[in-house]
Ligand SMILES: Nc1ncnc2c1ncn2[C@@H]1O[C@H](COP(=O)(O)OP(=O)(O)O)[C@@H](O)[C@H]1O
């Protein structure tokens with residue numbers, strides 16, 4: 001369980017997060033949605049101790065993120081940042097292999113190699129595994145980064161806009177993979193999504209943020225109503241239901 | 253594949269060492285050999301400490317252009333030295349034991365370097381800013397040196413190394429044993445940190461996500477870099493572009509940034525250039541004192557090339 005209690009964040013004069021309370025139970029996919037600048041990435045990086053907690057408390061599986069040793073946390077929580085750039089000259093397999101670092105501090109066992117192979121396969125990277133990262137397309141690179149987070153083998157996965165740069169096919173593949181590992185391996189996934197219909201199709205729960213506050217929280221069918229959507233995104237959109245799934249028509 | 257290349261590099265380095273020891277032997281062979289061995293030990297230490305400190309510094313700052321000496325760490329070392337003379341007076345300073353002085357200077361450098369650089373490295377700063385700050389630091393420390401040098405008694409100043417250019421001919425042999433301990437300890441620490449360095453090369457956020465305590469590791473590595481810079485500066489004086497040249501060459505030779513390959517490759521490349529170059533200039537090209545100038549020229553040129561054409565970042 002991820003427990004966020006009374007968390008606030010400010011950079012200089014600007015208040016970025018206001019008294020956030022949120023509990024994410026173990027298992028399942030929670031989608032974090034909201035307009036640009038709502039504070040989604042900031043919240044995720046606080047959960048993943050990428051920036052110091054200024055006010056409030058956050059714990060993952062009852063480990064407080066600000067006092068638990070970073071290495072211990074890395075074995076229960078993995079994060080993919082929104083703008084991860086890889087500057088090292090690395091092959092895909094090496095990058096994915098870094099996901100095993102928290103477990104053996106760089107020494108890879110046969111088990112580690114098996115997990116790396118499985119992650120490569122899971123994200124359709126087997127054919128690309130010997131390519132250098134800088135020679136990949138944006139979408140392929142994004143998949144390699146997700147595979148690295150997956151190889152970390154943690155119970156909790158925080159993914160900040162992992163669908164960036166992915167085409168329709170791979171966006172669907174990734175979401176289906178996430179759904180599978182949530183259902184079969186009991187993983188807890190928190191994912192920032194801009195495509196509200198992906199959230200509708202694959203998430204168990206949607207949390208909507210706006211201006212540093214949580215403004216709506218519920219199942220896709222509860223949350224995806226014209227009224228709530230207008231409150232979050234600031235414009236009118238139609239919602240239709242196909243096969244029990246709300247589909248938001250936000251294009252025109 | 254990098255293994256084969258490392259072996260070739262090791263062979264070439266060995267060849268340079270043998271040539272350095274044996275070419276042109278005459279007179280009292282035992283005496284000459286002993287003399288050369290001492291000088292070789294110094295050159296090896298300088299090569300290794302510059303190579304390792306540059307690799308680590310570049311990884312931590314995430315760039316291929318900055319080196320400890322371009323950031324002015326060697327000037328900072330001389331600054332610490334002059335500061336000690338300033339505080340203790342020339343006579344008091346000269347009366348101190350050489351090893352003790354060296355130890356004191358290393359501690360002063362570690363304190364100054366971490367105090368100045370850590371705030372910048374805590375979070376990875378923008379590359380352009382780092383470069384600018386580095387150049388400014390370099391100039392600042394060098395000008396502070398000349399200011400302090402003018403302030404202190406000329407007689408006192410004679411005690412300070414005073415050299416602003418590396419001289420590979422005139423090494424401080426009295427510090428060799430102490431420096432050797434530091435260098436070997438430095439290599440061991442760096443080697444054990446090779447996997448951590450690989451992860452740190454991915455950036456502060458990714459490294460933290462993988463369980464690295466960023467500030468603690470950056471602090472430790474910066475202390476290590478300071479100690480190694482102190483070793484090489486104490487032994488031969490400041491070398492501005494040598495580290496840059498060596499690491500850029502090594503990276504292209506092994507074609508990887510994996511520290512298990514890059515660190516040995518950089519050390520071997522440094523040995524080849526320094527020991528091989530010294531042999532060449534001593535016996536082939538006449539004056540051996542020009543090696544420093546040639547290395548700085550080529551290294552400076554490499555700096556410009558990297559700056560203009562961009563390194564494969
Ligand atoms: N390092 C920072 N310094 C100052 N402001 C920041 C910083 N990081 C983010 N912000 C601001 O915080 C707000 C939330 O940003 P972010 O969490 O990235 O939003 P989102 O991911 O929802 O688009 C934005 O207004 C952004 O400008």
Ligand SMILES: [Mg+2]
Nearest residue numbers: 040041082160
């Ligand atoms: Mg964001």
